[in-house]
Amino acid sequence: MTDEQTDKQEFNLDSPQWYLNRELTWLEFNRRVLHEGQDPRTPLLERIKFLAIVSSNLDEFFMKRVGGLKQQVGAGVRSLTVDGRSPGEQIAECHESVRDILRRKEELEEELLGLLAEQGIRIVSYQQLDRDQQREADRYFHDNIYPLLTPQGMDPAHPFPFISNLSINLLVVTRYENDDHFFLNRIKMPTGVGVPRFIRIGGGHLYIRFEDLIANNLAMLFPGLLIESCSLFRVTRNAITEQNAEKANDLLAVIESALRDRKFAEIVRLEVEPGMNPSHRGMLAAELGIDEGKDVFAAKGIIGKRDFFQIASLDLPELRCPPHQPCDHFRLTGESRNIFHIIREFGSLLLQHPYESFECTVLRFLREASQDPKVLAIKMTLYRTSADSGIIPCLIDAAKNGKQVAVVVELKARFDESANIRWAEQMEETGVHVTYGVVGLKTHSKVIFVVRRDFDGLRRYAHIGTGNYHAGTARIYSDLGILTCDPVIGEDLTELFNYLTTGYAPDRHYQKLLPSPRVLKKALLEKISREIALHSEKTPGRIQFKTNALEDKEITAALYKASMAGVKVDLIVRDSCRLRPGIAGLSENVSVISVVGRFLEHCRIYYFHNGGEEEYFIGSADIMKRNLEERVEVITPVEPPELRAQLRRFLEFQLSDQRSAWEMQPDGSYVQRSGEDQVSCHEKLIRQAEKRLSDAQQQVKLRRKKIIKRKKSVVKE
Incomplete structure (x- = not known):
């Protein structure tokens, strides 16, 4: 046994001293x-x-x-x-x-x-x-x-x-x-x-x-x-x-x-x-x-x-800060086509709020679903919403338009109970099928599920997000979402909603989604262990988590083990964090930063290098015991290369931030960074969204010019 191995065994991961x-x-x-x-x-x-x-x-x-x-x-x-x-x-x-x-x-x-x-x-x-x-x-x-x-x-x-x-x-x-x-x-x-x-x-x-x-x-x-x-x-x-x-x-x-x-x-x-x-x-x-x-x-x-x-x-x-107006999503701007056709063309779209408009993405998705005669069913989880979000009217319109509408309302959303009771009663009166989730579990997931009769048969579309369906917070919270027609994710969501609306058969089989309370924690622990096993000098392991809180002891202990094995662990944790970084022999390969600035950090991203076969996940769950064991959460993989590249830039902006990032010290205190680049990650993400939109609009103009030129050429001939 080497001295290094002996040193690693000295850390008792059950000892309270390693947990804040x-x-x-x-x-x-x-x-x-x-x-x-x-x-x-x-x-x-x-x-x-x-x-x-x-x-x-x-x-x-x-x-x-x-x-x-x-x-x-x-x-x-x-x-x-x-x-x-x-x-x-x-x-x-x-x-x-x-x-x-x-x-x-x-x-x-x-x-x-x-x-x-x-x-x-x-x-x-x-x-x-x-x-x-x-x-x-x-x-x-x-x-x-x-x-x-x-x-x-x-x-x-x-x-x-x-x-x-x-x-x-x-x-x-x-x-x-x-x-x-x-x-x-x-x-x-x-x-x-x-x-x-x-x-x-x-x-x-x-x-x-x-x-x-x-x-x-x-x-x-x-x-x-x-x-x-x-x-x-x-x-x-x-x-x-x-x-x-x-x-x-x-x-x-x-x-x-x-x-x-x-x-x-x-x-x-x-x-x-x-x-x-x-x-x-x-x-x-x-x-x-x-x-x-x-x-x-x-x-x-x-x-x-x-x-x-x-x-x-x-x-x-x-x-005040310079005014910020969320821009259109670059794939949806200027598009009068049915949104389901656009999603089908690209497979999946990554949404970044508040940089991209909630109104022109999520609400448009639900609004068109409520009006599209080919849409047969809409299912949704509702944790928090607002009077002006347009969500409830869309669901009511869908029911009036003869669609099967099922909404899982979380009545125990703290401080929003009264509002959620009102929404539930209002929807029930107009024919929406309202349930209150699974007894003993809070439904915290952020999912809209749509079944549509396409030209080639039934197809399932979905929005899976990290933030609530709330128009107000969508302007001040930094959140992510995905619009997708991935057929496997659609199958998984069918299983999920059958569980939520009946409360039975919790041991359902999921192929891509990582829901809690039965799957997510076990999956995260297995993926951390896999990262340790795949780590080598040639292919160094890397784990990157962005979450609001890291509170669960077992996940924290697993990340300590990953660090001791040499895996680089980057954590972006908004508030509560039990893990102490930078302790020699225990967590010297872990960095913890907290980003505090113009927008409230709210999204969750889970990244594993996986020996080069990288995995990215986004969803509603923080790394807290309550989220992993006592709530219904949904984490989804993000697989298209273009979307992964967007998530990579998002993470790098935050990890390299020199204006709004604070670095946790081994004793749990924080020191604010003070580098030369004083442009915060929030401002960079605003500019990036605007550039994506500008580039897309420029491409549309070029395509139109080519079409006009081609038409003129045909006329001359």
Whole structure:
């Protein structure tokens, strides 16, 4: 046995030291997002946007991740994560990390408000307004806010009121003149009812916060009383309220019940103004049932910084990134032919969003399918969509046009449950066959399956993607998709939908697709092992994964083994990553980067060198235990050489990025690259899509000129 082999055996891949914590690495990702707001290279309103994104992300983190950990603590769970932490230890470390992020957010807010003021965009206090401006603000309060407010007293006749999730509230202390007895009152701010958080005064860009305006008009709400103090507070409730769907007779009723429960779920965080009276802070913590020392966060500046999205969306192009309009797909531009004829001509088309239009590719595919008299059936999985995406109307039109339409709706898509219930009911009313997937599994796959009677018989067409069928996110998420008429993939999708719509016979045979939960994880582990076996000095092995998260322990351990065998492993992981790169003898052949920039990285690519017989896969699954074992996901091979070449360029742009890429260090921290090429991969992908389109349009012009020239020649003869 060589010394090298002896060294390799020293690594116990079950040891927690080789695995980073999922929650802490996700918070580390938010530090990278926040850095985009701190980076002076980023346009000002985009910096404001990143501040709002981090704030929104942290809200969701407390609702989902901290909420889930608190449930584990409450249930007495003592088992440790693969990185060796108990639920209580994770909460404590997350709180520490969050407090540091909050401090950085507060510093950034102060800086950005100063920069906005330099650009004539001022957010001021009521007291900073002149008298005329105050009168204008008071009129706005009287006409638009005052009728919406309902002060709630807190005394023996008025028990502590219900505080809704993420609501912004004023705790107002009042008393009668010449009376030392104080009254506590709560006023809920009018969010979500058409009143903006930042109220414009005058015709320019002068704003005050609605809570500031309310606080300076309390005399209207409490006539004859003296206002002793008023302080803002905000609560976050646990969003993990799932019931046992496996034992339910009606899944729809279970989800509706869970949504009701979520409104009243336990509090996981209380945010207060730093200057709040300590006794009032303690009273709120006690009434809300939380630990004042651990779960209360003093928030300087604006509480609920997610509302800065309003400022970030101001129509000031000079303070934003250059406008980006997704272009047509180069194979579909100027083509009035039926889209199924085009797909049949090329076999498969690779789609890149938001660089190429969702409207002119995916939505066009579904729209034409709903109207084409030769289309007999449409089947689809629906995880998230939007009111303006056009997806639901197309499905309804298809059913009205006599086509067999079956849609698998995931009711448990977190925070989209209500919308999905509405879509499901609306489709059912118009004849669409709606099912809710397989009991015990979330359906997270992104698939549209179309059966069409072509000139030579039935043919199956499909779209398989990495992103949701959501028009809004298709403009800001970086995703991939494929339109194909590959007959084998069509056969596999027939098997998949038969499983989804019946819930039976999970051991179906798939020839090309790698679905979870039965196939994908096993296939990835086998392909990693194959890469190790095929690795040699002559044909070095290589694995490249692009994913949102690398959390599964078995896959992480397999990648460690690949590195120890000499296989080069390149990982592009957006947020949570358990693997520690660059450890001598263990992961020195692994690099991990995270790309954070203009668009949110969301696509998944899996590449294996395979001894020269390269394999590329794209699909919906991240490398997380839940995705591989508890969800229905679909990964598809990408086989046409032209499409593989596009994926290769996509990966190389990201791997070589010197503007938006961060390199993970062995301890789990990240260092942003700072090379000479300051054009981000996102900008390069925009240019590449535009060039593909321009080249295609030029070829069309040349073909037309040749046709015209040929016609003229015939006429002369």
